[in-house]
Amino acid sequence: MAYPAMSDTGTAAGDDPLQIAVWRLRSRACWTDAAALLASHTAGAALQRASLLVERCLYTAEGWEEAEDALRTAEALASSDDERGAAACERGQLAYAATILGVRDRADEARAALGRSAALIAPGSPGRALLDFRRGLLAENLAHSPQSARAAYRRAHAGATAHGDPLLLSFTWRHLAGLALREGELAEARHGFGESLRIREELGYLVGTAPALASLADAETEPEASRLRAEAGRLFRLLGGVPTWLAPQLAPAPPAATA
Structure with a gap:
């Protein structure tokens, strides 16, 4: 079984030195250090910080409270449909991680959060691809429906x-x-x-x-x-x-x- 991380290299925004530093730490499993570089006073920074800490949970089965706190901050700061949809996508991923790693069964929460995300993120937007991928994970590993998973992964x-x-x-x-x-x-x-x-x-x-x-x-x-x-x-x-x-x-x- 595979457990994926969040999307994006983090280095595409004009070779921003901050994003390069975040990416280098993230790619070496230093998620907490990467998150510490990001101030959470903007929706974008809060969402990226939450994504890093959710990924840490997925790879280490640790840091659940920190990830929940970061998600609540990102949800509170979100002001557009895309931002709210992205936050819901991360909440769905955190619930999926807790379920698949045997920490706590949050499968219903994962499905509901990704459903909310699908209602908020417009088709064709950059965030839709990550959402489709995560819906594929639920289809493959929670619903045990390889056909539905394949369709979602292809999208x-x-x-x-x-x-x-x-x-x-x-x-x-x-x-x-x-x-x-x-x-x-x-x-x-x-x-x-x-x-x-x-x-x-x-x-x-x-x-x-x-x-x-x-x-x-x-x-x-x-x-x-x-x-x-x-x-x-x-x-x-x-x-x-x-x-x-x-x-x-x-x-x-x-x-x-x-x-």
Whole structure:
């Protein structure tokens, strides 16, 4: 199972030094430090700060109270439909994270929040692609509906392409590849996982590289699969065991039984 982060590289706004610093910290799993760089007196900064702290929960299963506080601030400062929709999208992601990580069942809250977001974010706007992706996650992992998930991921993929969001593309490639692997379409799965890994390496998204390597390993044969898992394990340890949910995928396989 995969647990994605928020969208956007954070470096597209004219190479803003602040955004570059936030991105570098975020990509190295330093979400709290990245959030500390952002003042929360504007809706945009508050929303970005909340997004960082929600992502931290997803990758570490920690920091839930901080994320809730940041979300409440972002919701209070939101004044447009796009801002309110983006805040609802983050609330849905936080509820999804709590559910999928076994912290607390908030599936109904996740669905309701993403439904509110869909009513507020206009079709074709940049935020719609991320919303479509997260609705795909709910369809795949909570509703167990791969067909609905695939349709949502494809909409998100098209939106990320149209709006030039490479990080989100890395997630849509990976999740579409995961569905392909489940159906035994190995060539399609390898291609999608490979594209996801390539994008993350190009962006320097270190915290997402180990999961991409592990996913590609699942579609490869030996000895390449073992090489990829070993590299994923090295990065996983380098980041102090983040993302926490990756550990079972990197555990050594038990020795084959003998007669």
